[in-house]
């Protein structure tokens with residue numbers, strides 16, 4: 001439970017930042033529609049533009065590449081709320097959408113478990129077994145599955161190629177010899 005709280009804290013922090021500056025430019029806190037411009041405390045808060053401009057830039061969302069920022073040590077968020085909460089990083093990638101028309105979707109566990117506890121996804125969103133879940137882009141666009149977070153607290157769904165990132169014609173990645181798509185280590 002503690003580890004769940006730890007990651008919920010992180011996601012909430014990310015959500016706050018996302019909501020605060022989802023426009024093309026970072027809006028001042030006074031005009032972001034979230035903060036009360038008449039509140040005396042607002043002028044004591046750091047402005048998003050000042051806080052975020054030093055981080056690896058993105059062209060979308062809240063204009064920060066968060067995974068890069070974390071991997072480079074540009075940010076060092078607390079990874080737990082309670083000192084005894086365990087943390088666990090998982091390194092494997094899972095390939096999804098082996099039979100569709102779009103490029104294959106690479107789901108990286110690492111980029112997620114750097115922020116999130118396993119319990120944020122398993123098992124209420126996804127069964128922890130490659131191929132055991134039925135994904136659908138339609139459901140994702142409705143805010144389900146990956147769309148619970150992407151488009152809300154993490155990079156937006158308009159960034160097709162960040163998920164559909166593995167070319168089908170790539171020399172070694174395509175399980176062409178296996179019609180069922182079973183050649184890659186963790187696929188569906």
Ligand code: HEC
Nearest residue numbers: 096097100101102105135136137146150157158159160163
């Ligand atoms: C957050 C990750 C993510 C993003 C961003 C994303 N997709 Fe998907 N997409 C998926 C997943 C996961 C599936 C389901 C794979 C499966 O059916 O097994 C999928 C499936 C699809 C499918 C059906 C399967 C196929 O390849 O024909 C289409 C079409 C599709 N996506 C188009 C898009 C387009 C266009 C965009 C950008 C506007 C986009 N997706 C953005 C994750 C994503």
Ligand code: HEC
Nearest residue numbers: 088090094112116117118121126128129130131132133186
């Ligand atoms: C952001 C969501 C998310 C988080 C967080 C997450 N996973 Fe997963 N996990 C997935 C998805 C998506 C799959 C692929 C399921 C599929 O193919 O249908 C998966 C698959 C798995 C599998 C099956 C692998 C295989 O090859 O069969 C295991 C085991 C697993 N996860 C364990 C974990 C553990 C342990 C953690 C925490 C350290 C974790 N996951 C964190 C989304 C997540």
Ligand code: HEC
Nearest residue numbers: 066067105107108111115120145146148149154155162163
């Ligand atoms: C519980 C929330 C959550 C769910 C569910 C989730 N993601 Fe993510 N994802 C994140 C967060 C947070 C990040 C890191 C912040 C960012 O890149 O916007 C991330 C990052 C990523 C990245 C890496 C981006 C990079 O810069 O390296 C990919 C790719 C990705 N997600 C794909 C997926 C796919 C595909 C699914 C569904 C199978 C999915 N995610 C489900 C929260 C989630």
